[in-house]
Amino acid sequence: MLKNLFSQLFLFDGLSILMISLIAFVGATVMSFSYRYLKGDARRGKFFFLLALLILSMCTFSVADNLILFLASLGISNLLLVRLMIHKKSWVQAVESGRMAFRSFASGFFLLMLCFALLYIFTKEISIRGVVSHTLIGAKLFFPLILLLLGVMTQSAIWPFHRWLISSLNSPTPVSALMHAGLINGGGYILIRFAPLYAEVPLFLKGVFVVGIVTALLGNVWKLMQSDVKRMLAHSTMGQMGFMIAQCGLGLFPAAATHLLFHGLFKSYLFLSSGGAAQERKKLPNSVPSFLVALLALGFAFIGCYSFLWFVGRSLSIVDTTFFLLVMVFIAITQIALTVLQTVSLRSLALALLFTVGLSAVYGINIRLVEHFLTPMNLMKPQQMSFIHYASLFVFLLGWVSQLYRNKLAAGLGRSKWATSLYVQMLNASQPDPRTVTALRKEYNYE
Numbered sequence: 001m002l003k004n005l006f007s008q009l010f011l012f013d014g015l016s017i018l019m020i021s022l023i024a025f026v027g028a029t030v031m032s033f034s035y036r037y038l039k040g041d042a043r044r045g046k047f048f049f050l051l052a053l054l055i056l057s058m059c060t061f062s063v064a065d066n067l068i069l070f071l072a073s074l075g076i077s078n079l080l081l082v083r084l085m086i087h088k089k090s091w092v093q094a095v096e097s098g099r100m101a102f103r104s105f106a107s108g109f110f111l112l113m114l115c116f117a118l119l120y121i122f123t124k125e126i127s128i129r130g131v132v133s134h135t136l137i138g139a140k141l142f143f144p145l146i147l148l149l150l151g152v153m154t155q156s157a158i159w160p161f162h163r164w165l166i167s168s169l170n171s172p173t174p175v176s177a178l179m180h181a182g183l184i185n186g187g188g189y190i191l192i193r194f195a196p197l198y199a200e201v202p203l204f205l206k207g208v209f210v211v212g213i214v215t216a217l218l219g220n221v222w223k224l225m226q227s228d229v230k231r232m233l234a235h236s237t238m239g240q241m242g243f244m245i246a247q248c249g250l251g252l253f254p255a256a257a258t259h260l261l262f263h264g265l266f267k268s269y270l271f272l273s274s275g276g277a278a279q280e281r282k283k284l285p286n287s288v289p290s291f292l293v294a295l296l297a298l299g300f301a302f303i304g305c306y307s308f309l310w311f312v313g314r315s316l317s318i319v320d321t322t323f324f325l326l327v328m329v330f331i332a333i334t335q336i337a338l339t340v341l342q343t344v345s346l347r348s349l350a351l352a353l354l355f356t357v358g359l360s361a362v363y364g365i366n367i368r369l370v371e372h373f374l375t376p377m378n379l380m381k382p383q384q385m386s387f388i389h390y391a392s393l394f395v396f397l398l399g400w401v402s403q404l405y406r407n408k409l410a411a412g413l414g415r416s417k418w419a420t421s422l423y424v425q426m427l428n429a430s431q432p433d434p435r436t437v438t439a440l441r442k443e444y445n446y447e
Contacts, residue, residue, distance in 0.1 A: 011065035014373040019062035027055035034174040054080040078105035096435040104164040108154030115147035132196040156187025159215040167432035181268035209249025215242025222430035250321035251381035254371035297337035304333035304356035311364030320382040
């Protein structure tokens with residue numbers, strides 16, 4: 001009987017195993033870091049207790065199959081996160097950050113609750129496995145999918161529900177690491193878990209792609225405008241969440257799962273090392289590459305893309321959405337090659353070849369491994385490329401080239417009133433809520 005109850009409540013498939021492994025590893029790392037970070041803090045014991053509960057509830061969320069348990073564990077995780085964000089209740093700005101996060105999480109919880117209630121009414125199933133195995137049509141699919149997407153957007157700080165994330169920067173560093181590496185990925189995990197429902201309606205996937213790609217563009221543009229390390233990381237997370245959601249919209253759910261894993265590991269490292277990063281002095285590379293360097297970088301990018309396709313087990317095609325992912329790989333590899341080829345020499349050429357081929361191969365292999373791991377779920381659903389996809393690629397390529405030549409563009413547009421006005425508006429839009437900003441040192445209570 002207990003075994004039957006356990007199987008009804010929990011689901012240990014490839015996706016849940018990947019998630020629980022990520023949460024356990026990042027959680028253990030954050031706990032270890034917190035032991036040193038909070039040394040001497042009077043609330044250290046309570047912090048560790050709440051942190052352990054948060055990791056446990058996140059693990060429960062990742063393996064829950066029962067809709068009620070799934071929703072309850074997500075809600076408890078969000079409540080615990082808010083409580084950890086307000087580590088010092090006497091710090092007014094931290095309390096306001098927690099309130100903003102709570103309001104966003106509460107609205108998302110309500111939306112998901114309505115979604116699950118409708119799914120239960122339409123399918124008479126209380127498990128996720130049972131729900132996704134049903135074929136729903138018309139309004140029975142439309143309203144639950146809209147509610148589910150809105151709930152995902154609030155959880156993963158997708159524009160325009162992003163303000164709570166960029167206003168959470170006064171959280172303790174371990175909390176920020178677990179937030180950006182774990183809980184904020186929850187939205188992507190929910191989409192992947194309910195992927196069979198979205199795969200039935202290509203139009204919905206286009207909608208998911210649009211909200212994701214808009215967030216990715218805004219997050220990356222706003223990140224370039226920041227001077228504070230934590231603000232840069234927060235906007236980076238926003239952009240990465242957008243791209244992960246966009247990959248779901250492309251029907252490339254295994255690629256989104258791979259992105260989730262990589263982002264969780266990398267962002268936790270960045271937050272836990274942000275104190276050291278703030279003290280680093282880096283020599284900024286020349287933003288305008290020479291013609292020879294640009295040509296070499298493009299050559300290495302083509303080699304890297306071929307390597308990626310070979311290792312991921314795909315052939316070149318411009319008619320399905322795997323082409324979109326390939327162009328993103330092309331941009332990333334070109335950027336890596338440009339960074340390595342600051343000076344053209346045999347050594348830099350060898351390093352550029354090693355990094356571009358090696359990193360593209362690693363990425364391709366990981367996507368293929370995750371896809372193989374998730375084979376029983378049949379989550380690889382590439383869609384046909386449309387005008388929206390091609391237009392988004394054009395905007396991304398234009399933005400990337402503009403970033404490379406930003407100094408020349410800034411000099412040319414610096415005298416333009418409309419360009420200055422646009423920059424100021426974008427900069428203002430990227431700032432956290434004023435109520436969450438500690439403007440003066442004396443506003444922070446050390447007790």
